Amino acid sequence: MKEIHIKEGPFLKTENKTNNIMNNLLIALIPIILYSFYKNGIVPYINGKSTIYQMLLPLIMIFVSVFVTFFTEYLYGILIKKEPKNIGYHLKTKYSIFPGLFLALILPINTPIWILIVGALISSLIGKIVFGGLGYNIFNPALIGRLFIITIFAVTITNNGGYLNSYEVDAISKSTPLSNYATIETIGTYDALVKPYGTLWNFFFGSIPGALGETSAFLCILGFLYLVYKKAIKWRIPITYIGTVFVMTYIIGSLNDATLWYPTFQILSGGLFFGAIFMATDPVTSPTTPIAQVIYGIFLGILTVVFRYLTNAPEGVLTSILIMNMFVIMIDRLGAYARFGYKKIAILVLVQIMLILGLSLYIAETKENKVNVDPNFNIISKETKNDATTYIVTEKGYSSLIKAEVIIKDSKIEKINILEQNDSFYSKVEESNYVDKFKNKSEVEDIDTVSGATITSTAIKKLARNVLNDYMG
Amino acid sequence: MSLINIFIVGFLTENIVLTKFLGLCSFLGTSNKRKNSFFMGTSVVFVTVISSIFSYLIYKYILVPFDATYLRTLMFILIIACLVKLVELFIKKVNSTLYENLGIYLPLITTNCAVLGTVLVGINSNYNLIEILVYSFASSLGYLVVIYTLSTIRERLDNGAIPKSFKDYPIALIVATIMAILFSRFG
Amino acid sequence: MKKIWNGITKENAIFVLLLGLCPALAVTTTFEKSYVMGLCVLVVLLGSNFIISLIKKIVPDLVKIPVFILIIGTFVTAIEIVLKNELPGLYDVLSIYLPLITVNCIIFGRALEVASKESVKNSILDAIGTGLGFTMALMIIGLVRELFGNNSITILSNDGLAKIFGQNLVIENVLPAFTPINIMVKPAGAFLALALLLAFINFMKSRRKKNVSN
Numbered sequence: 001m002k003e004i005h006i007k008e009g010p011f012l013k014t015e016n017k018t019n020n021i022m023n024n025l026l027i028a029l030i031p032i033i034l035y036s037f038y039k040n041g042i043v044p045y046i047n048g049k050s051t052i053y054q055m056l057l058p059l060i061m062i063f064v065s066v067f068v069t070f071f072t073e074y075l076y077g078i079l080i081k082k083e084p085k086n087i088g089y090h091l092k093t094k095y096s097i098f099p100g101l102f103l104a105l106i107l108p109i110n111t112p113i114w115i116l117i118v119g120a121l122i123s124s125l126i127g128k129i130v131f132g133g134l135g136y137n138i139f140n141p142a143l144i145g146r147l148f149i150i151t152i153f154a155v156t157i158t159n160n161g162g163y164l165n166s167y168e169v170d171a172i173s174k175s176t177p178l179s180n181y182a183t184i185e186t187i188g189t190y191d192a193l194v195k196p197y198g199t200l201w202n203f204f205f206g207s208i209p210g211a212l213g214e215t216s217a218f219l220c221i222l223g224f225l226y227l228v229y230k231k232a233i234k235w236r237i238p239i240t241y242i243g244t245v246f247v248m249t250y251i252i253g254s255l256n257d258a259t260l261w262y263p264t265f266q267i268l269s270g271g272l273f274f275g276a277i278f279m280a281t282d283p284v285t286s287p288t289t290p291i292a293q294v295i296y297g298i299f300l301g302i303l304t305v306v307f308r309y310l311t312n313a314p315e316g317v318l319t320s321i322l323i324m325n326m327f328v329i330m331i332d333r334l335g336a337y338a339r340f341g342y343k344k345i346a347i348l349v350l351v352q353i354m355l356i357l358g359l360s361l362y363i364a365e366t367k368e369n370k371v372n373v374d375p376n377f378n379i380i381s382k383e384t385k386n387d388a389t390t391y392i393v394t395e396k397g398y399s400s401l402i403k404a405e406v407i408i409k410d411s412k413i414e415k416i417n418i419l420e421q422n423d424s425f426y427s428k429v430e431e432s433n434y435v436d437k438f439k440n441k442s443e444v445e446d447i448d449t450v451s452g453a454t455i456t457s458t459a460i461k462k463l464a465r466n467v468l469n470d471y472m473g
Numbered sequence: 474m475s476l477i478n479i480f481i482v483g484f485l486t487e488n489i490v491l492t493k494f495l496g497l498c499s500f501l502g503t504s505n506k507r508k509n510s511f512f513m514g515t516s517v518v519f520v521t522v523i524s525s526i527f528s529y530l531i532y533k534y535i536l537v538p539f540d541a542t543y544l545r546t547l548m549f550i551l552i553i554a555c556l557v558k559l560v561e562l563f564i565k566k567v568n569s570t571l572y573e574n575l576g577i578y579l580p581l582i583t584t585n586c587a588v589l590g591t592v593l594v595g596i597n598s599n600y601n602l603i604e605i606l607v608y609s610f611a612s613s614l615g616y617l618v619v620i621y622t623l624s625t626i627r628e629r630l631d632n633g634a635i636p637k638s639f640k641d642y643p644i645a646l647i648v649a650t651i652m653a654i655l656f657s658r659f660g
Numbered sequence: 661m662k663k664i665w666n667g668i669t670k671e672n673a674i675f676v677l678l679l680g681l682c683p684a685l686a687v688t689t690t691f692e693k694s695y696v697m698g699l700c701v702l703v704v705l706l707g708s709n710f711i712i713s714l715i716k717k718i719v720p721d722l723v724k725i726p727v728f729i730l731i732i733g734t735f736v737t738a739i740e741i742v743l744k745n746e747l748p749g750l751y752d753v754l755s756i757y758l759p760l761i762t763v764n765c766i767i768f769g770r771a772l773e774v775a776s777k778e779s780v781k782n783s784i785l786d787a788i789g790t791g792l793g794f795t796m797a798l799m800i801i802g803l804v805r806e807l808f809g810n811n812s813i814t815i816l817s818n819d820g821l822a823k824i825f826g827q828n829l830v831i832e833n834v835l836p837a838f839t840p841i842n843i844m845v846k847p848a849g850a851f852l853a854l855a856l857l858l859a860f861i862n863f864m865k866s867r868r869k870k871n872v873s874n
Contacts (some may be wrong), residue, residue: 655849
């Protein structure tokens with residue numbers, strides 16, 4: 001009786017092909033790695049904003065992260081699974097440098113090294129080993145590491161400088177493009193959203209604040225084209241993903257008088273290209289059948305848009321991918337049975353189209369460029385004397401109610417006096433004489449917030465805006 | 474709170490399984506096979522919605538006027554138990570194959586914390602009838618989705634490859650951890 | 661005595677049988693809540709096992725389940741009323757999980773398996789064992805979660821038992837220079853804590869097996 005040998009997964013590719021994918025992926029990533037080194041390491045150093053250590057930091061981070069994930073799986077392999085000890089074997093069969101590599105590329109430059117190490121350990125242990133190793137993990141390991149890092153250490157990273165490297169901190173007065181976007185209530189204007197960072201070309205080539213490797217859409221596209229040429233990537237996923245986000249943001253933008261620049265801005269921000277091309281297409285955690293890939297990509301787009309507009313998190317790419325990872329098995333099953341039953345797929349696609357249209361319209365409504373009723377805003381009194389109108393208003397701040405006096409003269413803000421507040425970070429607002437920025441303004445959209453006291457300064461901005469809206473009638 | 478808001482809270486941000494931990498026994502017990510979890514989930518939806526309505530009516534029109542709100546635990550659980558019994562008999566008569574599939578799960582629903590829990594949360598939140606309807610539907614739907622998703626994942630996990638100490642339950646709980654974090658990000 | 665020991669170890673409700681998990685993960689955010697919940701379950705177990713084993717011969721099979729539910733429910737309602745009057749702080753904090761003791765799988769399971777079949781004495785012993793095992797398991801989970809998530813151990817809090825004992829006893833900053841991992845006191849952390857504890861127990865079990873077979 002012949003013996004039946006069952007190979008260990010992933011059951012999709014032979015060993016050779018896994019190697020093939022790994023090598024090509026590395027090649028595709030090299031420009032991105034180099035650029036992250038250039039942008040976050042060399043540029044600040046040349047401009048005298050950092051030390052040599054900081055200049056090398058991008059490469060150090062990548063190296064540390066890769067080392068930790070590789071070594072963890074290596075140790076586990078030789079100690080628990082009694083595999084051979086030569087490193088070559090592990091390099092070839094484990095794919096284990098990639099969680100580390102990706103993890104470093106999706107973290108900001110200011111991530112403390114020890115947090116990076118913890119994250120890399122979690123990526124390996126919880127993201128991969130506990131599920132059974134290569135081919136068995138349900139979730140993208142690098143994203144799992146990132147998820148736990150954000151959940152546990154978000155505050156520490158922000159306190160360490162957040163996403164801006166030392167050059168950007170001086171050159172750009174805001175945070176990442178999407179965090180900046182979150183401070184604006186309405187659809188936003190080109191001036192408010194894009195100009196602080198340059199032009200849309202900056203977004204395309206990647207000279208905007210963000211995580212190590214995710215800013216340059218251009219380099220991601222290069223990598224994508226290379227991988228498509230080498231037939232080493234599930235190309236349907238990035239195309240449908242980015243396409244869906246573009247369509248939805250286009251609808252949202254055009255219903256609010258924003259032209260093509262708006263959806264372009266949206267798809268070029270938040271590391272969408274990097275996530276769509278490299279993270280969502282991870283061979284193990286993404287669908288295998290073509291139809292399933294399309295559905296997967298579309299849902300990813302919908303989810304990302306939902307996260308960006310309807311929740312407090314400024315960006316949603318990485319969380320969306322993890323959420324869809326959960327459903328990959330179900331979607332794949334649908335895709336596999338597609339030949340026998342188009343009905344289920346058709347229904348699903350119909351649902352998706354409805355979601356795309358419905359959500360876009362809904363979001364467009366709530367973000368309209370008109371007078372928004374701010375529930376946290378209250379006019380206590382309004383007095384007109386001579387040609388000046390004095391408002392006493394309250395607005396919800398970070399941890400308290402901010403009471404302010406706003407004087408309008410000649411349709412412009414003459415002065416703002418903060419009467420009462422109890423916000424924890426108000427001192428920063430006070431130190432920078434923030435209220436002076438509002439003098440003689442009839443529009444407040446392009447006033448920056450105070451870093452380190454974003455919510456408090458945003459509240460002051462909001463109350464100024466609401467007063468102006470009320471004044472204009 | 475608008476109805477959509479209530480739906481999203483019940484389904485996502487305060488998901489009955491992942492944030493309130495209700496329905497865990499059945500969650501871990503039945504989620505190893507897709508079919509089981511699907512039947513359990515749909516039965517839960519059905520029983521939860523109907524018993525929420527009845528519980529609301531009895532609470533509002535009998536218990537409160539008679540100042541007997543302390544009896545609500547007993548009252549609700551009785552309603553659920555009777556309802557389950559009725560459903561059992563009904564299904565048995567109407568569709569015996571369905572009864573055979575659902576068979577064991579129906580009695581289990583009585584002790585399923587998710588059902589009683591949803592009813593209690595709904596009543597405690599002072600919803601009116603329509604709101605309780607929406608909430609109980611959202612909450613039990615959340616249960617169904619979570620338990621079904623987990624079962625598809627568990628079916629796919631190969632117990633052979635998982636480290637020995639983590640087989641079966643620990644790995645399921647780790648997946649639950651990740652799901653809990655993800656669901657909470659909808660806040 | 662063996663029965664009691666069994667309930668605590670080999671047939672531990674939470675770590676072995678995996679029953680009654682709902683409250684285990686929900687209320688274990690502080691140590692105090694954990695053992696209070698454990699004690700409530702113990703009391704209900706004692707009461708219900710006792711009564712059920714007394715009347716087991718006279719209850720017809722058909723109405724067995726509803727009757728048991730009623731009995732358990734009555735005890736739970738009694739505890740609810742007592743807590744609401746005496747310790748309203750705790751009552752609020754435990755919120756829906758008190759009435760949910762009624763459908764706690766472990767109480768119901770014990771009623772069906774033990775109380776309805778064995779003698780009164782055995783039923784009471786079983787109740788003690790299971791209840792103690794449950795309480796201890798909860799205390800362990802609660803300790804781990806509060807320690808790592810909040811760097812404190814709450815034994816008597818102002819909201820809770822301080823009323824009875826006249827003072828509160830909260831040990832703060834137990835592990836020096838340790839920034840608490842906030843996720844542990846959130847739902848996700850509960851799953852994680854239980855996952856790790858279970859894995860650890862499995863690990864110890866398999867070591868013991870290996871040693872025995874050697």
